[in-house]
Amino acid sequence: MLYRSEEMKYVLSVSDINRYIKEIFSKDLVLSNIWVQGEISNFKHHYSGHMYFTLKDGMGIIKCVMFKTYASSLKFNVKDGMKVLARGYVSLFERDGQYQLYVEGMEQDGIGNLHLAFEELKRKLFERGWFDDEHKKPIPFLPKRIGVVTSPTGAVIRDIINVLSRRNEKFNLLIYPVAVQGETAPPQIAKAIRKLNDENLVDVIIIARGGGSLEELWAFNDEGVCEAVFKSKIPIISAIGHETDFTVTDFVADRRAPTPSAAAEIVMPEKETLKNTISGYEIRLKHGILNWLKLRKNRLMRIQKSSVFTRPNILLDSSRMKIDFSIRGLIHQIERKIINEKTRFKICVSKMDAMSPLKVLHRGYGIIRKANKKEIIRSVTQVENGEEIDIQLSDGIIGCVVKTKIE
Amino acid sequence: MAKAKKTFEESLQELDDIVEGLEKGELGLDESMALFQKGMELSKFCNAKIEEAEKKISILIENEKGDLIEDEFIVEEAK
Numbered sequence: 001m002l003y004r005s006e007e008m009k010y011v012l013s014v015s016d017i018n019r020y021i022k023e024i025f026s027k028d029l030v031l032s033n034i035w036v037q038g039e040i041s042n043f044k045h046h047y048s049g050h051m052y053f054t055l056k057d058g059m060g061i062i063k064c065v066m067f068k069t070y071a072s073s074l075k076f077n078v079k080d081g082m083k084v085l086a087r088g089y090v091s092l093f094e095r096d097g098q099y100q101l102y103v104e105g106m107e108q109d110g111i112g113n114l115h116l117a118f119e120e121l122k123r124k125l126f127e128r129g130w131f132d133d134e135h136k137k138p139i140p141f142l143p144k145r146i147g148v149v150t151s152p153t154g155a156v157i158r159d160i161i162n163v164l165s166r167r168n169e170k171f172n173l174l175i176y177p178v179a180v181q182g183e184t185a186p187p188q189i190a191k192a193i194r195k196l197n198d199e200n201l202v203d204v205i206i207i208a209r210g211g212g213s214l215e216e217l218w219a220f221n222d223e224g225v226c227e228a229v230f231k232s233k234i235p236i237i238s239a240i241g242h243e244t245d246f247t248v249t250d251f252v253a254d255r256r257a258p259t260p261s262a263a264a265e266i267v268m269p270e271k272e273t274l275k276n277t278i279s280g281y282e283i284r285l286k287h288g289i290l291n292w293l294k295l296r297k298n299r300l301m302r303i304q305k306s307s308v309f310t311r312p313n314i315l316l317d318s319s320r321m322k323i324d325f326s327i328r329g330l331i332h333q334i335e336r337k338i339i340n341e342k343t344r345f346k347i348c349v350s351k352m353d354a355m356s357p358l359k360v361l362h363r364g365y366g367i368i369r370k371a372n373k374k375e376i377i378r379s380v381t382q383v384e385n386g387e388e389i390d391i392q393l394s395d396g397i398i399g400c401v402v403k404t405k406i407e
Numbered sequence: 408m409a410k411a412k413k414t415f416e417e418s419l420q421e422l423d424d425i426v427e428g429l430e431k432g433e434l435g436l437d438e439s440m441a442l443f444q445k446g447m448e449l450s451k452f453c454n455a456k457i458e459e460a461e462k463k464i465s466i467l468i469e470n471e472k473g474d475l476i477e478d479e480f481i482v483e484e485a486k
Contacts, residue, residue, distance in 0.1 A: 140416075141414070141415055141416040142415045142416070142456065142457070142460075144459075144460065152466060152480070153483060157482070158482055158483070161464065161482055168457075168460075169462060170460040170462045171460055171463075172460055172461065172462070172463045172464075173463070173464045173465070173480075174465050174467065174477070175464070175465070175466040175467065175480055176466075176467050177466060177467070177468075195467075195475065199475075271457060274453075275454070275457065277419070278419075278422075278450050278453050278454055278457075281423070281426050281446065281450055282446075282447065282450045284426045284429075285426055285429060285443055285446040285447060285450070287430075288426065288429035288430045288432070288443070289429065289440070289443045291430075291432060292429070292432050292434075292439050295432060296436075
Protein backbone atom coordinates (compact mmCIF):
# COMPACT_ATOMS: atom_id res chain seq x y z
CA MET A 1 0.00 0.00 0.00
CA LEU A 2 1.25 3.29 -0.97
CA TYR A 3 0.83 6.41 1.15
CA ARG A 4 2.62 9.67 1.61
CA SER A 5 4.19 11.08 4.76
CA GLU A 6 4.92 14.72 5.34
CA GLU A 7 8.25 14.37 3.57
CA MET A 8 6.55 13.11 0.39
CA LYS A 9 8.55 9.87 0.30
CA TYR A 10 7.26 6.63 -1.18
CA VAL A 11 7.09 4.01 1.51
CA LEU A 12 6.79 0.33 0.54
CA SER A 13 5.95 -2.69 2.59
CA VAL A 14 8.47 -5.48 3.00
CA SER A 15 6.65 -7.80 0.65
CA ASP A 16 6.36 -5.00 -1.89
CA ILE A 17 10.05 -4.47 -1.97
CA ASN A 18 10.81 -8.18 -2.06
CA ARG A 19 8.39 -8.58 -4.94
CA TYR A 20 10.04 -5.68 -6.70
CA ILE A 21 13.48 -7.17 -6.31
CA LYS A 22 12.25 -10.56 -7.51
CA GLU A 23 10.81 -8.85 -10.59
CA ILE A 24 14.13 -7.24 -11.33
CA PHE A 25 15.88 -10.62 -11.14
CA SER A 26 13.39 -12.32 -13.45
CA LYS A 27 13.58 -9.56 -16.03
CA ASP A 28 17.36 -9.66 -16.14
CA LEU A 29 18.53 -11.74 -19.11
CA VAL A 30 21.86 -12.68 -17.55
CA LEU A 31 20.44 -13.82 -14.23
CA SER A 32 17.60 -15.80 -15.81
CA ASN A 33 20.00 -18.32 -17.33
CA ILE A 34 23.54 -18.50 -16.11
CA TRP A 35 26.44 -20.82 -15.50
CA VAL A 36 28.28 -20.31 -12.25
CA GLN A 37 31.64 -21.81 -11.37
CA GLY A 38 32.55 -22.42 -7.75
CA GLU A 39 33.37 -24.81 -4.95
CA ILE A 40 30.68 -26.63 -3.02
CA SER A 41 30.36 -26.11 0.68
CA ASN A 42 27.72 -26.57 3.35
CA PHE A 43 26.17 -29.25 1.24
CA LYS A 44 22.98 -30.76 2.59
CA HIS A 45 20.94 -33.38 0.81
CA HIS A 46 17.52 -33.02 2.37
CA TYR A 47 15.35 -36.07 2.91
CA SER A 48 12.81 -34.41 0.59
CA GLY A 49 15.30 -34.95 -2.23
CA HIS A 50 16.21 -31.28 -2.55
CA MET A 51 19.83 -30.19 -2.26
CA TYR A 52 20.97 -27.10 -0.43
CA PHE A 53 24.54 -25.78 -0.63
CA THR A 54 26.65 -22.73 -1.21
CA LEU A 55 29.09 -22.06 -4.00
CA LYS A 56 32.18 -20.14 -3.03
CA ASP A 57 35.21 -18.72 -4.80
CA GLY A 58 37.35 -17.43 -1.96
CA MET A 59 35.91 -13.95 -2.12
CA GLY A 60 32.27 -14.61 -1.55
CA ILE A 61 29.51 -17.10 -1.61
CA ILE A 62 26.14 -17.57 -3.24
CA LYS A 63 23.45 -19.71 -1.74
CA CYS A 64 22.08 -22.47 -3.95
CA VAL A 65 19.18 -24.84 -4.04
CA MET A 66 18.72 -27.75 -6.43
CA PHE A 67 15.28 -29.27 -6.36
CA LYS A 68 14.72 -33.00 -6.42
CA THR A 69 13.60 -33.19 -10.07
CA TYR A 70 16.88 -31.72 -11.22
CA ALA A 71 19.07 -33.29 -8.56
CA SER A 72 17.94 -36.80 -9.46
CA SER A 73 19.50 -36.60 -12.92
CA LEU A 74 22.95 -35.74 -11.64
CA LYS A 75 25.59 -38.13 -12.89
CA PHE A 76 27.90 -37.73 -9.92
CA ASN A 77 27.80 -37.50 -6.14
CA VAL A 78 27.99 -33.96 -4.82
CA LYS A 79 30.45 -33.38 -2.01
CA ASP A 80 31.84 -30.43 -0.14
CA GLY A 81 35.05 -29.16 -1.69
CA MET A 82 34.08 -30.28 -5.17
CA LYS A 83 34.59 -27.79 -8.00
CA VAL A 84 31.51 -27.54 -10.15
CA LEU A 85 29.77 -25.63 -12.91
CA ALA A 86 26.16 -24.94 -11.97
CA ARG A 87 23.48 -23.82 -14.41
CA GLY A 88 20.32 -22.09 -13.33
CA TYR A 89 18.67 -18.77 -12.54
CA VAL A 90 18.95 -16.28 -9.73
CA SER A 91 15.84 -15.36 -7.80
CA LEU A 92 14.72 -14.13 -4.44
CA PHE A 93 13.44 -16.45 -1.76
CA GLU A 94 11.00 -13.99 -0.27
CA ARG A 95 10.43 -15.77 2.98
CA ASP A 96 14.07 -15.46 3.98
CA GLY A 97 14.77 -12.29 2.07
CA GLN A 98 17.57 -14.23 0.44
CA TYR A 99 18.55 -14.33 -3.18
CA GLN A 100 19.85 -17.66 -4.33
CA LEU A 101 20.85 -19.62 -7.36
CA TYR A 102 18.17 -22.11 -8.35
CA VAL A 103 20.29 -24.83 -9.89
CA GLU A 104 18.82 -26.88 -12.76
CA GLY A 105 21.98 -28.58 -13.97
CA MET A 106 25.42 -29.22 -12.64
CA GLU A 107 28.69 -30.61 -13.93
CA GLN A 108 31.99 -31.25 -12.39
CA ASP A 109 34.37 -28.54 -13.35
CA GLY A 110 37.06 -29.79 -15.61
CA ILE A 111 34.36 -31.85 -17.30
CA GLY A 112 32.87 -28.64 -18.53
CA ASN A 113 36.23 -27.77 -19.96
CA LEU A 114 36.42 -31.17 -21.55
CA HIS A 115 33.05 -30.64 -23.21
CA LEU A 116 34.23 -27.33 -24.56
CA ALA A 117 37.46 -28.85 -25.84
CA PHE A 118 35.49 -31.65 -27.49
CA GLU A 119 33.22 -29.21 -29.30
CA GLU A 120 36.20 -27.10 -30.23
CA LEU A 121 38.16 -29.94 -31.81
CA LYS A 122 35.06 -31.29 -33.51
CA ARG A 123 34.37 -27.92 -35.09
CA LYS A 124 38.00 -27.45 -36.09
CA LEU A 125 38.31 -30.79 -37.86
CA PHE A 126 34.87 -30.45 -39.43
CA GLU A 127 35.93 -27.16 -40.99
CA ARG A 128 39.06 -28.83 -42.32
CA GLY A 129 36.79 -31.30 -44.06
CA TRP A 130 38.11 -34.31 -42.18
CA PHE A 131 34.56 -35.63 -41.64
CA ASP A 132 33.60 -35.40 -45.33
CA ASP A 133 32.23 -38.49 -47.08
CA GLU A 134 34.70 -38.19 -49.90
CA HIS A 135 37.51 -39.06 -47.49
CA LYS A 136 35.79 -42.17 -46.23
CA LYS A 137 37.28 -45.34 -47.65
CA PRO A 138 35.17 -48.46 -48.21
CA ILE A 139 35.69 -51.35 -45.82
CA PRO A 140 37.16 -54.34 -47.71
CA PHE A 141 34.72 -57.19 -48.06
CA LEU A 142 36.83 -60.19 -47.09
CA PRO A 143 39.95 -58.71 -45.53
CA LYS A 144 42.91 -61.07 -45.47
CA ARG A 145 44.18 -59.65 -42.23
CA ILE A 146 42.34 -57.61 -39.60
CA GLY A 147 44.17 -55.24 -37.28
CA VAL A 148 42.82 -54.25 -33.87
CA VAL A 149 44.24 -51.35 -31.89
CA THR A 150 43.06 -51.91 -28.34
CA SER A 151 43.96 -53.08 -24.90
CA PRO A 152 45.23 -56.67 -24.97
CA THR A 153 43.33 -57.48 -21.79
CA GLY A 154 39.69 -57.11 -20.98
CA ALA A 155 36.34 -57.86 -22.53
CA VAL A 156 36.73 -55.82 -25.71
CA ILE A 157 39.26 -57.99 -27.51
CA ARG A 158 37.52 -61.11 -26.26
CA ASP A 159 34.17 -59.94 -27.67
CA ILE A 160 35.75 -59.12 -31.00
CA ILE A 161 37.39 -62.52 -31.25
CA ASN A 162 34.14 -64.25 -30.27
CA VAL A 163 32.09 -62.49 -32.93
CA LEU A 164 34.72 -63.13 -35.59
CA SER A 165 34.89 -66.83 -34.69
CA ARG A 166 31.13 -67.16 -34.84
CA ARG A 167 30.92 -65.73 -38.32
CA ASN A 168 33.89 -67.48 -39.83
CA GLU A 169 36.14 -69.93 -38.05
CA LYS A 170 39.02 -68.87 -40.25
CA PHE A 171 40.30 -65.35 -39.80
CA ASN A 172 43.62 -63.65 -39.44
CA LEU A 173 43.82 -61.12 -36.64
CA LEU A 174 46.71 -58.92 -35.59
CA ILE A 175 46.48 -57.06 -32.29
CA TYR A 176 48.44 -53.91 -31.67
CA PRO A 177 48.29 -53.43 -27.92
CA VAL A 178 47.91 -49.87 -26.60
CA ALA A 179 46.81 -48.01 -23.50
CA VAL A 180 43.26 -46.83 -24.07
CA GLN A 181 43.11 -44.10 -21.44
CA GLY A 182 45.39 -41.79 -19.59
CA GLU A 183 48.13 -39.53 -20.86
CA THR A 184 50.16 -42.29 -22.49
CA ALA A 185 47.24 -43.42 -24.63
CA PRO A 186 47.06 -40.82 -27.44
CA PRO A 187 50.67 -41.12 -28.62
CA GLN A 188 50.52 -44.92 -28.42
CA ILE A 189 47.30 -45.08 -30.40
CA ALA A 190 48.59 -42.69 -33.05
CA LYS A 191 51.86 -44.64 -33.32
CA ALA A 192 49.97 -47.93 -33.68
CA ILE A 193 47.96 -46.61 -36.61
CA ARG A 194 51.05 -45.19 -38.28
CA LYS A 195 53.09 -48.38 -37.85
CA LEU A 196 50.31 -50.56 -39.25
CA ASN A 197 50.19 -48.24 -42.24
CA ASP A 198 53.94 -47.96 -42.78
CA GLU A 199 54.50 -51.70 -42.85
CA ASN A 200 51.13 -52.42 -44.48
CA LEU A 201 50.46 -55.17 -42.02
CA VAL A 202 46.65 -55.38 -42.30
CA ASP A 203 43.77 -54.69 -44.70
CA VAL A 204 41.50 -53.00 -42.17
CA ILE A 205 41.94 -51.53 -38.68
CA ILE A 206 39.47 -51.58 -35.81
CA ILE A 207 40.11 -49.10 -33.00
CA ALA A 208 38.22 -50.43 -30.01
CA ARG A 209 37.59 -49.39 -26.46
CA GLY A 210 34.88 -50.25 -24.00
CA GLY A 211 32.42 -47.84 -22.39
CA GLY A 212 33.44 -45.08 -20.02
CA SER A 213 33.02 -41.48 -18.98
CA LEU A 214 34.10 -38.52 -21.07
CA GLU A 215 37.39 -38.43 -19.18
CA GLU A 216 38.03 -42.11 -19.73
CA LEU A 217 37.37 -41.85 -23.46
CA TRP A 218 39.35 -38.65 -23.69
CA ALA A 219 42.30 -40.18 -25.55
CA PHE A 220 40.07 -40.51 -28.63
CA ASN A 221 39.39 -36.79 -28.64
CA ASP A 222 43.09 -36.14 -29.07
CA GLU A 223 44.05 -34.29 -32.22
CA GLY A 224 47.13 -36.45 -32.80
CA VAL A 225 45.01 -39.60 -32.81
CA CYS A 226 42.49 -38.02 -35.16
CA GLU A 227 45.28 -36.97 -37.50
CA ALA A 228 46.68 -40.51 -37.61
CA VAL A 229 43.18 -41.83 -38.35
CA PHE A 230 42.61 -39.27 -41.09
CA LYS A 231 45.95 -39.93 -42.75
CA SER A 232 45.63 -43.72 -42.59
CA LYS A 233 45.59 -45.37 -46.00
CA ILE A 234 44.15 -48.49 -44.43
CA PRO A 235 40.40 -48.18 -43.74
CA ILE A 236 39.59 -47.64 -40.07
CA ILE A 237 36.47 -48.62 -38.13
CA SER A 238 36.14 -46.87 -34.79
CA ALA A 239 34.31 -48.69 -32.01
CA ILE A 240 34.74 -46.56 -28.93
CA GLY A 241 32.55 -46.64 -25.87
CA HIS A 242 28.88 -47.44 -25.88
CA GLU A 243 26.31 -46.75 -28.57
CA THR A 244 25.61 -43.26 -27.31
CA ASP A 245 29.23 -42.23 -26.84
CA PHE A 246 30.77 -40.17 -29.58
CA THR A 247 34.38 -39.13 -29.81
CA VAL A 248 35.99 -37.02 -32.51
CA THR A 249 37.78 -40.16 -33.74
CA ASP A 250 34.35 -41.62 -34.56
CA PHE A 251 33.71 -38.75 -36.96
CA VAL A 252 37.09 -38.95 -38.68
CA ALA A 253 37.08 -42.72 -39.08
CA ASP A 254 35.94 -44.36 -42.31
CA ARG A 255 33.15 -46.12 -40.43
CA ARG A 256 31.79 -45.98 -36.94
CA ALA A 257 30.53 -49.03 -35.11
CA PRO A 258 28.31 -48.62 -32.03
CA THR A 259 30.17 -51.39 -30.20
CA PRO A 260 33.34 -53.46 -30.70
CA SER A 261 31.19 -56.51 -31.49
CA ALA A 262 29.40 -54.55 -34.20
CA ALA A 263 32.79 -53.65 -35.66
CA ALA A 264 33.67 -57.34 -35.86
CA GLU A 265 30.38 -57.96 -37.69
CA ILE A 266 31.08 -55.20 -40.17
CA VAL A 267 34.49 -56.57 -40.95
CA MET A 268 33.63 -60.23 -41.22
CA PRO A 269 30.75 -61.41 -43.38
CA GLU A 270 29.14 -64.60 -42.20
CA LYS A 271 30.80 -67.52 -43.88
CA GLU A 272 27.61 -69.61 -44.09
CA THR A 273 25.72 -66.79 -45.72
CA LEU A 274 28.45 -66.33 -48.31
CA LYS A 275 28.58 -70.03 -49.11
CA ASN A 276 24.81 -70.06 -49.51
CA THR A 277 24.94 -67.10 -51.83
CA ILE A 278 27.52 -68.83 -54.01
CA SER A 279 25.54 -72.10 -54.02
CA GLY A 280 22.49 -70.11 -54.96
CA TYR A 281 24.31 -68.73 -57.97
CA GLU A 282 25.49 -72.18 -59.00
CA ILE A 283 21.94 -73.51 -58.89
CA ARG A 284 20.68 -70.60 -60.93
CA LEU A 285 23.48 -71.09 -63.45
CA LYS A 286 22.56 -74.73 -63.90
CA HIS A 287 18.86 -73.99 -64.10
CA GLY A 288 19.54 -71.15 -66.44
CA ILE A 289 21.40 -73.29 -68.94
CA LEU A 290 18.93 -76.17 -68.63
CA ASN A 291 16.04 -73.80 -69.21
CA TRP A 292 17.78 -72.38 -72.22
CA LEU A 293 18.17 -75.85 -73.67
CA LYS A 294 14.59 -76.78 -72.83
CA LEU A 295 13.21 -73.69 -74.54
CA ARG A 296 15.20 -74.30 -77.69
CA LYS A 297 14.32 -77.98 -77.71
CA ASN A 298 10.61 -77.22 -77.39
CA ARG A 299 10.84 -74.76 -80.18
CA LEU A 300 12.59 -77.30 -82.38
CA MET A 301 10.00 -79.96 -81.60
CA ARG A 302 7.14 -77.67 -82.41
CA ILE A 303 8.75 -76.82 -85.69
CA GLN A 304 9.38 -80.44 -86.50
CA LYS A 305 5.78 -81.33 -85.74
CA SER A 306 4.44 -78.63 -87.96
CA SER A 307 2.73 -79.94 -91.09
CA VAL A 308 5.26 -78.30 -93.30
CA PHE A 309 7.66 -81.03 -92.34
CA THR A 310 5.38 -83.98 -91.75
CA ARG A 311 3.21 -83.49 -94.78
CA PRO A 312 5.01 -81.26 -97.20
CA ASN A 313 2.43 -82.21 -99.89
CA ILE A 314 -0.03 -80.06 -98.11
CA LEU A 315 1.60 -77.04 -99.60
CA LEU A 316 1.57 -78.55 -103.03
CA ASP A 317 -1.97 -79.80 -102.65
CA SER A 318 -3.29 -76.50 -101.71
CA SER A 319 -1.49 -74.91 -104.62
CA ARG A 320 -2.85 -77.55 -106.91
CA MET A 321 -6.30 -76.95 -105.61
CA LYS A 322 -5.87 -73.28 -106.22
CA ILE A 323 -4.81 -73.90 -109.80
CA ASP A 324 -7.76 -76.23 -110.41
CA PHE A 325 -10.06 -73.70 -108.98
CA SER A 326 -8.67 -71.01 -111.21
CA ILE A 327 -8.93 -73.13 -114.31
CA ARG A 328 -12.50 -74.04 -113.48
CA GLY A 329 -13.26 -70.46 -113.02
CA LEU A 330 -11.77 -69.58 -116.35
CA ILE A 331 -13.70 -72.31 -118.16
CA HIS A 332 -16.88 -71.17 -116.52
CA GLN A 333 -16.25 -67.64 -117.60
CA ILE A 334 -15.52 -68.66 -121.17
CA GLU A 335 -18.66 -70.79 -121.34
CA ARG A 336 -20.77 -67.97 -120.08
CA LYS A 337 -19.23 -65.64 -122.60
CA ILE A 338 -19.98 -68.05 -125.41
CA ILE A 339 -23.58 -68.36 -124.28
CA ASN A 340 -23.90 -64.62 -124.07
CA GLU A 341 -22.50 -64.10 -127.54
CA LYS A 342 -24.72 -66.80 -128.94
CA THR A 343 -27.70 -65.13 -127.45
CA ARG A 344 -26.65 -61.80 -128.86
CA PHE A 345 -26.18 -63.37 -132.21
CA LYS A 346 -29.59 -64.91 -132.12
CA ILE A 347 -31.13 -61.59 -131.22
CA CYS A 348 -29.32 -59.90 -134.09
CA VAL A 349 -30.45 -62.57 -136.52
CA SER A 350 -34.08 -62.26 -135.53
CA LYS A 351 -33.88 -58.50 -135.68
CA MET A 352 -32.40 -58.76 -139.11
CA ASP A 353 -35.02 -61.25 -140.05
CA ALA A 354 -37.76 -58.92 -138.99
CA MET A 355 -36.30 -56.22 -141.11
CA SER A 356 -35.80 -58.51 -144.12
CA PRO A 357 -37.33 -57.12 -147.33
CA LEU A 358 -38.31 -60.62 -148.33
CA LYS A 359 -40.65 -60.78 -145.34
CA VAL A 360 -42.23 -57.51 -146.49
CA LEU A 361 -42.80 -58.95 -149.97
CA HIS A 362 -44.63 -61.90 -148.37
CA ARG A 363 -47.03 -59.48 -146.81
CA GLY A 364 -48.09 -58.28 -150.29
CA TYR A 365 -45.79 -55.50 -151.05
CA GLY A 366 -43.89 -55.34 -154.29
CA ILE A 367 -40.67 -53.75 -155.42
CA ILE A 368 -41.14 -51.67 -158.56
CA ARG A 369 -38.31 -51.18 -160.92
CA LYS A 370 -37.78 -49.71 -164.36
CA ALA A 371 -37.85 -52.55 -166.85
CA ASN A 372 -34.56 -54.34 -166.99
CA LYS A 373 -33.00 -51.79 -164.76
CA LYS A 374 -32.00 -51.86 -161.15
CA GLU A 375 -33.38 -48.49 -160.24
CA ILE A 376 -36.19 -48.78 -157.75
CA ILE A 377 -39.20 -46.58 -158.29
CA ARG A 378 -40.48 -44.94 -155.18
CA SER A 379 -42.35 -42.00 -156.64
CA VAL A 380 -44.92 -41.52 -159.42
CA THR A 381 -42.78 -38.76 -160.78
CA GLN A 382 -40.12 -41.30 -161.73
CA VAL A 383 -42.38 -42.86 -164.52
CA GLU A 384 -44.27 -41.71 -167.50
CA ASN A 385 -47.37 -43.20 -169.09
CA GLY A 386 -46.55 -46.04 -171.36
CA GLU A 387 -43.22 -46.79 -169.65
CA GLU A 388 -42.37 -50.42 -169.02
CA ILE A 389 -41.86 -51.37 -165.43
CA ASP A 390 -41.12 -54.57 -163.55
CA ILE A 391 -42.99 -55.46 -160.34
CA GLN A 392 -41.09 -57.90 -158.16
CA LEU A 393 -43.37 -59.97 -155.98
CA SER A 394 -42.39 -62.63 -153.40
CA ASP A 395 -42.56 -65.38 -155.90
CA GLY A 396 -41.72 -63.68 -159.23
CA ILE A 397 -41.71 -60.60 -161.44
CA ILE A 398 -44.61 -59.07 -163.43
CA GLY A 399 -43.75 -57.04 -166.50
CA CYS A 400 -46.13 -54.01 -166.77
CA VAL A 401 -46.84 -50.91 -168.72
CA VAL A 402 -47.89 -47.69 -167.02
CA LYS A 403 -51.44 -46.85 -167.97
CA THR A 404 -52.32 -43.88 -165.85
CA LYS A 405 -50.70 -41.82 -163.10
CA ILE A 406 -52.61 -40.35 -160.27
CA GLU A 407 -50.67 -37.84 -158.32
CA MET B 408 49.47 -56.73 -70.09
CA ALA B 409 49.06 -57.22 -66.40
CA LYS B 410 46.31 -59.60 -65.35
CA ALA B 411 43.98 -57.81 -62.97
CA LYS B 412 43.78 -59.52 -59.63
CA LYS B 413 40.15 -60.19 -59.00
CA THR B 414 38.88 -59.63 -55.51
CA PHE B 415 36.23 -61.80 -53.98
CA GLU B 416 33.78 -58.96 -54.15
CA GLU B 417 34.39 -58.28 -57.83
CA SER B 418 34.08 -61.94 -58.68
CA LEU B 419 30.83 -62.24 -56.79
CA GLN B 420 29.44 -59.24 -58.63
CA GLU B 421 30.49 -60.66 -61.98
CA LEU B 422 28.86 -63.96 -61.08
CA ASP B 423 25.65 -62.12 -60.28
CA ASP B 424 25.69 -60.37 -63.67
CA ILE B 425 26.37 -63.64 -65.51
CA VAL B 426 23.49 -65.43 -63.79
CA GLU B 427 21.09 -62.62 -64.68
CA GLY B 428 22.24 -62.59 -68.27
CA LEU B 429 21.89 -66.34 -68.59
CA GLU B 430 18.43 -66.35 -67.04
CA LYS B 431 17.16 -63.90 -69.62
CA GLY B 432 17.71 -66.66 -72.18
CA GLU B 433 18.14 -64.34 -75.12
CA LEU B 434 21.67 -65.33 -76.04
CA GLY B 435 22.83 -67.81 -78.61
CA LEU B 436 24.11 -71.29 -77.81
CA ASP B 437 27.81 -70.54 -77.86
CA GLU B 438 27.50 -67.47 -75.68
CA SER B 439 25.21 -69.22 -73.20
CA MET B 440 27.61 -72.12 -72.84
CA ALA B 441 30.53 -69.75 -72.45
CA LEU B 442 28.72 -67.77 -69.76
CA PHE B 443 27.77 -70.93 -67.93
CA GLN B 444 31.36 -72.04 -67.88
CA LYS B 445 32.65 -68.67 -66.71
CA GLY B 446 30.00 -68.63 -63.99
CA MET B 447 31.01 -72.02 -62.64
CA GLU B 448 34.65 -70.93 -62.67
CA LEU B 449 33.84 -67.80 -60.70
CA SER B 450 31.83 -69.71 -58.12
CA LYS B 451 34.72 -72.10 -57.64
CA PHE B 452 37.08 -69.15 -57.25
CA CYS B 453 34.83 -67.53 -54.63
CA ASN B 454 34.47 -70.72 -52.66
CA ALA B 455 38.24 -71.13 -52.68
CA LYS B 456 38.72 -67.57 -51.45
CA ILE B 457 36.42 -68.17 -48.53
CA GLU B 458 38.40 -71.19 -47.47
CA GLU B 459 41.70 -69.45 -48.07
CA ALA B 460 42.19 -67.73 -44.75
CA GLU B 461 43.89 -69.63 -41.99
CA LYS B 462 42.92 -68.97 -38.42
CA LYS B 463 45.62 -66.92 -36.80
CA ILE B 464 45.51 -64.47 -33.93
CA SER B 465 48.73 -62.64 -33.18
CA ILE B 466 49.83 -59.69 -31.15
CA LEU B 467 52.60 -57.22 -31.85
CA ILE B 468 55.26 -56.85 -29.23
CA GLU B 469 58.10 -54.40 -29.17
CA ASN B 470 61.44 -55.99 -28.43
CA GLU B 471 64.43 -54.36 -26.75
CA LYS B 472 65.56 -52.78 -30.00
CA GLY B 473 62.18 -51.20 -30.53
CA ASP B 474 61.26 -53.49 -33.42
CA LEU B 475 57.87 -55.04 -33.63
CA ILE B 476 57.56 -58.77 -33.59
CA GLU B 477 54.48 -60.89 -33.93
CA ASP B 478 53.67 -63.36 -31.25
CA GLU B 479 50.83 -65.74 -30.75
CA PHE B 480 48.00 -64.21 -28.79
CA ILE B 481 46.30 -66.18 -26.10
CA VAL B 482 42.82 -64.99 -25.25
CA GLU B 483 42.38 -64.63 -21.53
CA GLU B 484 39.36 -66.40 -20.20
CA ALA B 485 36.36 -64.43 -18.96
CA LYS B 486 36.48 -63.94 -15.22
